[in-house]
Amino acid sequence: MNAPVRLRRAGATPVALTVNGRAVAAEVEPRTHLADFMREDLNLTGTHLGCEHGVCGACTVLVDGEPARSCLTFAATCEGADVVTIEGFDDDALMAELRAAFNREHALQCGFCTPGMLVTARDLALRLAEPDERRIRVALAGNLCRCTGYLGIVRAIQQVIADRRARGIEPVSGEVRALGPVGARCATAAPREPAAPIEPIAAPSTSAVAVSDFAPAHTFEQSFVVAFPPERVFALFGDVRAVAECLPGAFVDAMPSPDRAEGGIRVALGPIAVAFRGAATIARDEAERSGRILGAGADGRSGAQGEIRYRVVDGPDGGSEVRLTVGYALKGPIAQFGRPGLVRDIAGRLVADFARNLEARLAGRAPDAGPGSPGLNPLRLATGLLFGRIASWLARLRARR
Known part of the structure; x- marks a missing residue:
C-alpha cells in the first residue's frame, strides 16, 4: 500500500481524497482549483490547463468515475472523492486500447x-452501445482540438x-449515476456507485509471430567503438535481455529458446504510449565474433x-569496434517515416545511446535505458536531429565565409 500524501498549509481548508489510487490529505486555500492542486501540489502535470473557463476540456479528469472539468472544481469540495488523472491510467486496459x-x-498533433x-474517450467507450459517429461528435463538443479536425479522434x-462490443464487452449501465462533488445531484445523490474498475492489461502473446527472411527495402551501415576487449563485448551480445536493456524503449518478455526472443519496443510521445510487439530469431558465430538478429513486429495497422548483422573486431587501444549492417521494411502508416535519410539519422542517435x-x-553500472525506462521518445530524437542539422548548416555557412 502506498503511504498517504500529507500536505499542510497554514490557514487553509483540510481535505482528504484519493488521487490515482493513493490517499492524499492536504490543506488547500478555498479558491484553489483541482487542476492547480493536481499540477502544483502533486506534480501531476499531465492534466493541462487551457481556457480555465471549462470550455476547452484539456483539464478533464475523472471524479468518482465521471469526467469533470478540474479547472472549475475547487479542490476543497473534493472531500472523499476518488480522482483519476491521465497518469492514473498507465495500467488500464481500455486506456491502452484508446x-x-x-x-x-x-x-x-x-x-x-x-x-x-x-479521459472523455474512455467514458464514451464504456457507455456507448455502438460506434455512433454523431453521438461521439456531440459528446466531444466539450473537448476542443485546434489541430486534427477530429476525424482521427472520432475514428479511433x-x-x-x-x-470491445465484438469481443462481448457490454456497455456500462445507462442509468443515472450518482455524481461526485462537481455535480448538481451531489446534495441528493444516493450512495455513490464505485467508479468503473481499472482493467489490468494482459500483454498480447507473441508466441505465434512468424519471423522469416525478407528482402530489406533499405539497408545502411553503422559502427561504434567501446573501450572494452572484443571477447567481453561479444559475450555480452549473447545475453539478449542485457542487450535490450541498453536500447531505449526495448524490452524482452520471453525467451522460448536460446535462438528466439519475444518482446518489442515502447514508443512514448506525450500522453500517447504504445508498444510495437513481435519476435526475433538470433544466430551467432563464435569464431567470427559475428551475429544476426532477424525480427518482425506490429502495432495495429x-x-x-528488420535485420541486424553485427561483428565485433579489434578496436583502438585494446577496445572493440562494433560494425552493424541494418536492413528494414515498413508497412502501414509508419512507412511514411521510413525515408532512408531520416531512418539513418535517427538510427545513428539510437546507436550512440x-x-x-x-x-x-560492461563497466558494471546500470544503463540509462532499462526495464523502468519510459520508452523511445521520437520527439526528442527528432528535435535533436533538427538542431544537429541546423548546427551542421551553420558550420557550412561559416566555412564558406
Whole structure:
C-alpha cells in the first residue's frame, strides 16, 4: 500500500481524497482549483490547463468515475472523492486500447488536448452501445482540438467501441449515476456507485509471430567503438535481455529458446504510449565474433521487419569496434517515416545511446535505458536531429565565409 500524501498549509481548508489510487490529505486555500492542486501540489502535470473557463476540456479528469472539468472544481469540495488523472491510467486496459487507436489514426498533433480527450474517450467507450459517429461528435463538443479536425479522434473511438462490443464487452449501465462533488445531484445523490474498475492489461502473446527472411527495402551501415576487449563485448551480445536493456524503449518478455526472443519496443510521445510487439530469431558465430538478429513486429495497422548483422573486431587501444549492417521494411502508416535519410539519422542517435549504455553495462553500472525506462521518445530524437542539422548548416555557412 502506498503511504498517504500529507500536505499542510497554514490557514487553509483540510481535505482528504484519493488521487490515482493513493490517499492524499492536504490543506488547500478555498479558491484553489483541482487542476492547480493536481499540477502544483502533486506534480501531476499531465492534466493541462487551457481556457480555465471549462470550455476547452484539456483539464478533464475523472471524479468518482465521471469526467469533470478540474479547472472549475475547487479542490476543497473534493472531500472523499476518488480522482483519476491521465497518469492514473498507465495500467488500464481500455486506456491502452484508446492510446493505440489514437496512434494508428493519427488522432493527435500538438498533443495539448490529448489528456482530456482520452479521459472523455474512455467514458464514451464504456457507455456507448455502438460506434455512433454523431453521438461521439456531440459528446466531444466539450473537448476542443485546434489541430486534427477530429476525424482521427472520432475514428479511433469508433474502432475501440466496435472492437470491445465484438469481443462481448457490454456497455456500462445507462442509468443515472450518482455524481461526485462537481455535480448538481451531489446534495441528493444516493450512495455513490464505485467508479468503473481499472482493467489490468494482459500483454498480447507473441508466441505465434512468424519471423522469416525478407528482402530489406533499405539497408545502411553503422559502427561504434567501446573501450572494452572484443571477447567481453561479444559475450555480452549473447545475453539478449542485457542487450535490450541498453536500447531505449526495448524490452524482452520471453525467451522460448536460446535462438528466439519475444518482446518489442515502447514508443512514448506525450500522453500517447504504445508498444510495437513481435519476435526475433538470433544466430551467432563464435569464431567470427559475428551475429544476426532477424525480427518482425506490429502495432495495429503498422508492421515492420528488420535485420541486424553485427561483428565485433579489434578496436583502438585494446577496445572493440562494433560494425552493424541494418536492413528494414515498413508497412502501414509508419512507412511514411521510413525515408532512408531520416531512418539513418535517427538510427545513428539510437546507436550512440546504445553504445553509451553498453559501456555502462560492461563497466558494471546500470544503463540509462532499462526495464523502468519510459520508452523511445521520437520527439526528442527528432528535435535533436533538427538542431544537429541546423548546427551542421551553420558550420557550412561559416566555412564558406
